[in-house]
Amino acid sequence: MKANCWTGRNTVEIERVPDPQILNPRDAIVRITSTAICGSDLHLYDGYVPTMKKGDVLGHEFMGEVVEVGPGVSNLRPGDRVVVPFPIACGNCWSCEHELYSLCENSNPNAGIAEKLLGHSPAGVFGYSHMLGGYPGGQAEYARVPFADVGPIKIEDDLPDEKVLFLSDILPTGYMGAEMCGISPGDTIAVWGAGPVGQFAAASARLLGAERVIVIDRFPHRLRMAREHTGAETIDYAETDVLEELREMTAGRGPDACIDAVGMEAHHPNPAMYGYDRAKQAARLETERPYALREAIMACRNGGVVSVIGVYTGLADKFPMGALMNRSLTLRTGQCHTQKYLRPLLDRIRNGEIDPSFVISHRMRLDQAPRAYEMFKNKVDDCTKIVLTP
Ligand code: NAD
Ligand code: ZN
Ligand code: ZN
Incomplete structure (x- = not known):
């Protein structure tokens, strides 16, 4: 065959x-x-x-x-x-x-x-x-x-x-990503990645009762798809400071839960926004891996849930354990x-x-x-x- x-x-x-x-x-x-x-x-x-x-x-x-x-x-x-x-x-x-x-x-x-x-x-x-x-x-x-x-x-x-x-x-995966958020009516859920998995995580968050869903990516056709088919609001991470924008959209508190639907191959959110020289920037890019997961953790409201369905293998260094511990966050993940x-x-x-x-x-x-x-x-x-x- x-x-x-x-x-x-x-x-x-x-x-x-x-x-x-x-x-x-x-x-x-x-x-x-x-x-x-x-x-x-x-x-x-x-x-x-x-x-x-x-x-x-x-x-x-x-x-x-x-x-x-x-x-x-x-x-x-x-x-x-x-x-x-x-x-x-x-x-x-x-x-x-x-x-x-x-x-x-x-x-x-x-x-x-x-x-x-x-x-x-x-x-x-x-x-x-x-x-x-x-x-x-x-x-x-x-x-x-x-x-x-x-x-x-x-x-x-x-x-x-x-x-x-x-x-x-990918449909069950997106659904499980949303289910792990433990969504209550009125919740705002942010989803990193508008790939097929992120699309279904966003759609499932709505099925499970989220009031607002915010999807983050840099490809216009994927962001458009999320707006049209899942009712999400969107952020283009190449144009915007994601953390600042999310804070603004949620009255300073942050999303109730954050879903990483990107995984280990995440791109840097916005290298151009850091005004460093090239060598320093390259060093910074390395120490900021894994980009999407770090952002999801840093953005999440105190006491919220970070749901990781993006795939990781091996070690994810510079993991913001301090934020998880000191802000009572829950991390859930799985194939x-x-x-x-x-x-x-x-x-x-x-x-x-x-x-x-x-x-x-x-x-x-x-x-x-x-x-x-x-x-x-x-x-x-x-x-x-x-x-x-x-
Ligand atoms: P995909 O490559 O089509 O989508 C990934 C999206 O993430 C892209 O649109 C990309 O632009 C975006 N992205 C990259 N860096 C980003 C960043 N810093 N911030 C926000 N968005 C960023 O892949 P997919 O098919 O949608 O899969 C997504 C992830 O889900 C992969 O890691 C895949 O392995 C994983 N996955 C997990 C399971 C599971 O059982 N947990 C099942 C299927 C897929
Ligand atoms: Zn798959
Ligand atoms: Zn078995």
């Missing part, structure tokens, strides 16, 4: 790879009908994850038609349409029983590598390097889905792929426990509360993945989210 493979820093290539096979009684094989590129794929593309190997099949956001099931899968049969959640979860371990699916204890055969880096191992993830299990991803014609009796959710024929595909990751949100969010899609397809800016063929990655990385051609069709 054809698949989109990681072939090195800033390169992906369509390659011929063996068709996936049932390896375990609880596996299913899915023929992929739609798959998307995620901000998390950019961390791999940009070379931030050292456990990728040349030829690894990318992709963790996908859906399709079941073509084969192992003898242990009784809830699915060939012909069923399913969306597949990105964390692979067994359904039986302590974490799964506590709905912490992205921390499943039985789905990462390479747990040792992750334990060294993270203390304990998270779940295996499709297309996300050998540290997370080395599972081939879904930017391909077919995928093997382990624990298929637990993860995939069946989709009725009247719902098109574009309305449900993002249940695989999304996607399985927990599938049914409730599918219900919200079905009853018209949200149509996630608004984030799609481009539809392309799987063959065009190399160009699509370039476009999505550089946010050119008003790119926000690309859906690929095998």
Whole structure:
């Protein structure tokens, strides 16, 4: 079959790879009908994850038609349409029983590598390097889905792929980011990042009762999308001092909760605003990492919540622990426990509360993945989210 493979820093290539096979009684094989590129794929593309190997099949956001099931899968049969959640979860371990699916204890055969880096191992993830299990991803014609009796959710024929595909990751992720804020009526929620994840965090904050949502980014097309589709107010961080602006918008107090939907590759909020010479500026840029998270912490009102759904690996130095401690802030974070949100969010899609397809800016063929990655990385051609069709 054809698949989109990681072939090195800033390169992906369509390659011929063996068709996936049932390896375990609880596996299913899915023929992929739609798959998307995620901000998390950019961390791999940009070379931030050292456990990728040349030829690894990318992709963790996908859906399709079941073509084969192992003898242990009784809830699915060939012909069923399913969306597949990105964390692979067994359904039986302590974490799964506590709905912490992205921390499943039985789905990462390479747990040792992750334990060294993270203390304990998270779940295996499709297309996300050998540290997370080395599972081939879904930017391909077919995928093997382990624990298929637990993860995939069946989709009725009247719902098109574009309305449900993002249940695989970014809709539940944005929703979890908003849910972690513990929103009360009247709250103001600020969201760093107007990427697809930030868009859904903003939309979910409104669904959960926030009175005001403020989205921060520098790309006009993404800020416009947030205003038009989530009812958010927006701040362009390249034009404005974000901390000052947020203080002004909230009568000096700061947002009740702040969501980091950017992650470790955040750009500096506004290098031009610091009047330093180049060498000093470069030094300052380094010590101010991680930019978006630092800003979220510094902006949050006393006693508020900082919700981190942007991805981090390794160490985030110069972390403003003093602000968290001295201002009674709560920090919440996690890879999304996607399985927990599938049914409730599918219900919200079905009853018209949200149509996630608004984030799609481009539809392309799987063959065009190399160009699509370039476009999505550089946010050119008003790119926000690309859906690929095998
Ligand atoms: P994206 O790259 O499309 O969007 C990121 C946005 O952040 C961009 O629009 C960029 O302009 C903006 N940005 C950069 N620096 C900024 C700054 N200093 N202030 C404000 N905005 C800034 O990516 P995405 O698909 O929306 O994903 C966003 C993050 O969410 C990524 O880190 C991704 O890995 C993560 N993610 C996490 C989970 C999870 O389970 N927790 C799931 C999916 C994605
Ligand atoms: Zn994703
Ligand atoms: Zn488990």
